[in-house]
Amino acid sequence: MSYMLKQLTSHAQKLIVKRMSSNMTLRQIYPAIEAYDTGFLKVSDLHNIYYEQTGNPSGKPAVFIHGGPGGGVGPRDRRYFDPAVYRIVSFDQRGAGNSTPLAELKDNTTWHLVEDIEKLRIHLGIDKWACVFGGSWGSTLSLTYAEHHPDRVGSLVLRGIFNLRKVELDWYYEGKGANMVYADHWEDFVAPIPESERGSLIDAYYKHLTGTDRQKQIECAKAWSMWEMRTSRIHPDEENVNRCEQDNWILQFARIECHYFVNKGFFSSDEYILDNVDKIRHIPATIIQGRYDMVCPLATAWQLHKRWPEAEYQVVPDAGHSSKEDGIAALLVEATDKYGQL
Numbered sequence: 001m002s003y004m005l006k007q008l009t010s011h012a013q014k015l016i017v018k019r020m021s022s023n024m025t026l027r028q029i030y031p032a033i034e035a036y037d038t039g040f041l042k043v044s045d046l047h048n049i050y051y052e053q054t055g056n057p058s059g060k061p062a063v064f065i066h067g068g069p070g071g072g073v074g075p076r077d078r079r080y081f082d083p084a085v086y087r088i089v090s091f092d093q094r095g096a097g098n099s100t101p102l103a104e105l106k107d108n109t110t111w112h113l114v115e116d117i118e119k120l121r122i123h124l125g126i127d128k129w130a131c132v133f134g135g136s137w138g139s140t141l142s143l144t145y146a147e148h149h150p151d152r153v154g155s156l157v158l159r160g161i162f163n164l165r166k167v168e169l170d171w172y173y174e175g176k177g178a179n180m181v182y183a184d185h186w187e188d189f190v191a192p193i194p195e196s197e198r199g200s201l202i203d204a205y206y207k208h209l210t211g212t213d214r215q216k217q218i219e220c221a222k223a224w225s226m227w228e229m230r231t232s233r234i235h236p237d238e239e240n241v242n243r244c245e246q247d248n249w250i251l252q253f254a255r256i257e258c259h260y261f262v263n264k265g266f267f268s269s270d271e272y273i274l275d276n277v278d279k280i281r282h283i284p285a286t287i288i289q290g291r292y293d294m295v296c297p298l299a300t301a302w303q304l305h306k307r308w309p310e311a312e313y314q315v316v317p318d319a320g321h322s323s324k325e326d327g328i329a330a331l332l333v334e335a336t337d338k339y340g341q342l
Contacts, residue, residue: 026330027337029079041123043094043116044107050098051091051120055083060130060154060340063117064090065145067136067160070256072097072249076324080133080157080332085340091120093141096252103252105210105259109266114145121152128152131339133332135159135323136296137257140265140273146283147276155339156285156311159332160293160321161301163273164265168300173202173261178294182231189227192220206262209255218247221254228253231294233322240322277307284342285311286335290319290328 035052042048055078064077073090081088092099094108094116121129132153134142139158146153162168171177179186190198197204208220222244229240243249260266269275285308289301298315305313312335316327323329 026326027333029076029329029333030081030083031079032075033078033083035078040100041091041116041120043119044112046101046104046107047094047112048100049091049094049116049120051089051124053087053089053124054078055081055086055088057087059083059085059087061121061124061126061128062086062088062131062133062336063121063129064088065117065132065134065138065142066090066093066096067134067138068096068253068257069093069113069137069141069260070096070103070253071137072252080323080329081131081336082340086131086336087126089120089124089126091116093256095256102248103255105255108256108259109263110141110144110260111266113141114148117141117145118149118152128154130154130342131157131336133157133336136162136321137164137260140164143273143277143280146280147273150280150283153280153283155342156280156283157288157332157335157339158285159288159323159328160296161287161289161304162296163271163300163304164261164267165270165300166264168296169202169261171297172295174200177297178231181294185227185230189223192216192223202258202261205254206258209251209258217251221247221250224254224258225250228295232320233325234292234318234320237322237324274303274307277304281308281310284339286331286338287311287313288328288331288335289313289315290321290325291315291317292319293321295321 033054035054037053040048040050062081066073072092077090078088093113095104132142140162193204205220205224208216226244229244287301287305289298314331319325319327
């Protein structure tokens with residue numbers, strides 16, 4: 001491991017930009033595979049989280065941490081890992097996906113989720129995660145988990161870095177950046193909110209998403225979810241956009257996201273993750289960022305890299321936010337392949 005750390009440290013002394021030219025063959029994600037184990041873990045008197053295991057039961061344990069919060073996991077998420085090498089664990093966070101109760105906000109904070117990862121690790125008899133993998137909000141939770149349990153993390157693969165700071169939320173949800181690029185979609189995003197409530201859109205959405213008017217809840221959940229689905233990729237993903245027609249999913253996604261954002265991630269300070277990064281600088285890590293990420297702009301990934309120069313930092317010049325974009329997907333697989341050899 002020390003040899004790999006030296007390699008990564010040397011490699012990361014300069015900005016690494018992967019130029020994905022049209023005549024370059026990109027690394028493909030692994031073929032679809034079925035889970036060999038699924039189940040529910042009771043993590044509190046209220047919450048049960050759904051989990052699944054895929055790949056090699058005797059392989060290196062890897063945990064996939066989904067985005068949102070509230071996004072849930074899907075079959076594609078396993079395909080960033082070599083199933084012959086890894087024992088792939090994925091789970092739906094509290095209130096998300098198949099976890100119950102659906103869209104529940106009570107006892108649902110960052111700190112609950114950090115400890116849920118520990119409970120799942122212990123439940124599955126895993127001593128240490130060989131790889132912790134997360135994108136977007138998944139990167140937030142991966143970093144927070146690693147900062148609190150660094151002895152349980154062998155490597156980190158992080159994509160579309162999000163630290164849940166005010167400047168990031170303002171950029172995307174309060175009309176201070178992303179709205180200038182997606183002005184047409186922004187109009188649809190603000191439409192459900194009365195003009196008198198637009199001084200803080202996150203607060204206004206939270207009011208309606210947690211209100212008693214079911215029709216208004218659905219209207220706001222759809223507009224909130226549609227905004228992200230439309231802006232996550234340079235070329236829109238119709239499959240993701242179509243998910244916004246599913247009432248249960250949009251309620252999970254919008255309610256839980258807004259709950260976390262209105263509560264500032266339940267962090268004690270705005271720069272909490274960056275201020276604690278020294279705790280994990282010894283862990284081999286790869287940071288992958290799309291240059292044109294409108295959801296989680298590159299500035300956050302760059303600031304993380306400056307605080308953590310030992311981490312490999314890779315910018316995909318023709319990608320946005322989504323892990324489905326070819327250049328990002330290729331680098332994610334490259335990273336898990338590399339850490340699978342440690």
